[in-house]
Amino acid sequence: xxxxxxxxxxxxxxxxxxxxxxxxxxxxxxxxxxxxxxxxxxxxxxxxxxxxxxxxxxxxxxxxxxxxxxxxxxxxxxxxxxxxxxxxxxxxxxxxxxxxxxxxxxxxxxxxxxxxxxxxxxxxxxxxxxxxxxxxxxxxxxxxxxxxxxxxxxxxxxxxxxxxxxxxxxxxxxxxxxxxxxxxxxxxxxxxx
Amino acid sequence: xxxxxxxxxxxxxxxxxxxxxxxxxxxxxxxxxxxxxxxxxxxxxxxxxxxxxxxxxxxxxxxxxxxxxxxxxxxxxxxxxxxxxxxxxxxxxxxxxxxxxxxxxxxxxxxxxxxxxxxxxxxxxxxxxxxxxxxxxxxxxxxxxxxxxxxxxxxxxxxxxxxxxxxxxxxx
Numbered sequence: 001x002x003x004x005x006x007x008x009x010x011x012x013x014x015x016x017x018x019x020x021x022x023x024x025x026x027x028x029x030x031x032x033x034x035x036x037x038x039x040x041x042x043x044x045x046x047x048x049x050x051x052x053x054x055x056x057x058x059x060x061x062x063x064x065x066x067x068x069x070x071x072x073x074x075x076x077x078x079x080x081x082x083x084x085x086x087x088x089x090x091x092x093x094x095x096x097x098x099x100x101x102x103x104x105x106x107x108x109x110x111x112x113x114x115x116x117x118x119x120x121x122x123x124x125x126x127x128x129x130x131x132x133x134x135x136x137x138x139x140x141x142x143x144x145x146x147x148x149x150x151x152x153x154x155x156x157x158x159x160x161x162x163x164x165x166x167x168x169x170x171x172x173x174x175x176x177x178x179x180x181x182x183x184x185x186x187x188x189x190x191x192x193x
Numbered sequence: 194x195x196x197x198x199x200x201x202x203x204x205x206x207x208x209x210x211x212x213x214x215x216x217x218x219x220x221x222x223x224x225x226x227x228x229x230x231x232x233x234x235x236x237x238x239x240x241x242x243x244x245x246x247x248x249x250x251x252x253x254x255x256x257x258x259x260x261x262x263x264x265x266x267x268x269x270x271x272x273x274x275x276x277x278x279x280x281x282x283x284x285x286x287x288x289x290x291x292x293x294x295x296x297x298x299x300x301x302x303x304x305x306x307x308x309x310x311x312x313x314x315x316x317x318x319x320x321x322x323x324x325x326x327x328x329x330x331x332x333x334x335x336x337x338x339x340x341x342x343x344x345x346x347x348x349x350x351x352x353x354x355x356x357x358x359x360x361x362x363x364x365x
Contacts, residue, residue, distance in 0.1 A: 021248070041251060045274025049244035052236075053275075056248025056256075059234065060209065080237035084245070088234060174279040175352075178251070186253050 001136040003098050004164035006157050008034040009136060010096055013143035018065040019057060019185065023050035023074040025105035026163050027098055031069060032170045038180045042170045048078030051085060051095060058090035061185060065092050072099040072113035079121065086126030091150035100161045108161045119156040130154040195220030195364050201338060202257060205345045207284060209249040211242045212259030217288035218364040221259065239264030240271035247281045259286045262318045263311065272325055272354060280352035284344065289360045291315020322356055329356035332363045
């Protein structure tokens with residue numbers, strides 16, 4: 001399946017009100033192009049750190065579902081974060097990895113995830129459940145299953161290499177992304193207190 | 194001093210703690226690890242600690258990140274392409290291994306002053322923070338309360354990280 005199709009289908013299956021952290025590179029741009037929401041925090045630089053941000057967020061917002069959209073290059077770069085997530089074990093954290101075994105944003109140079117199954121690494125670290133899927137029509141069931149049990153959990157989706165033509169950059173500036181995300185988080189927290 | 198230091202931080206509104214340990218502030222980490230109310234997250238790398246703290250900030254907290262100065266090197270990209278461009282603040286408590294004798298910025302090549310791996314980073318810790326445009330103070334027991342208040346005010350106004358540099362003997 002094409003990554004853009006997978007990203008769009010997954011984004012549509014994230015429940016309303018969940019907080020989403022999206023890794024840097026094309027995945028973030030694709031999420032933004034598909035449907036922008038203030039509950040989505042897009043990373044621009046800081047490769048490898050989306051899952052760590054998701055961890056911090058999940059720990060301090062235990063009532064909210066936190067979803068991390070990640071890529072194989074990002075997971076490999078920040079692999080230690082898998083251990084941190086497993087050790088802290090926030091039940092509200094769900095980690096979705098779009099795996100094309102390539103650095104898609106820099107020209108599809110190969111990564112090593114074709115030989116290192118990242119969901120196995122996560123499971124060995126202590127994620128509560130993990131799953132790998134390869135077909136677009138598996139996404140809906142896999143997403144339902146993912147959220148049916150407490151995390152931390154990983155859904156890895158194998159996708160084709162190559163980028164969707166015509167995908168723009170994330171438009172809000174980084175400070176704007178921070179401000180609107182914090183408003184959404186705290187608005188809901190304040191209303192529920 | 195370690196408990197007083199943590200009390201000062203809490204009084205200034207800090208309410209999330211993560212980091213990677215250093216012997217120079219082991220007294221602080223010991224308390225953070227012992228008392229669950231701090232919720233201390235023992236991170237695996239310093240840039241990951243900054244990102245965990247960034248997530249906590251996005252979730253409404255005011256974070257502290259503890260690290261050895263060797264970890265500043267690991268943290269450069271997180272500081273510049275996460276904290277500084279997104280306006281995500283943190284107080285970085287950074288130890289000063291390899292601190293040069295006297296006031297000189299350049300470490301003398303004295304292999305006995307500290308473990309060899311710390312000598313070069315210790316020599317450039319201050320200019321390194323200046324280069325990264327991170328406002329900082331060096332821990333001084335006589336002025337720590339004012340210095341922390343001032344750093345915190347700067348951090349809130351700029352929405353960017355600030356640092357407290359901790360020499361040997363202050364928080365052990």
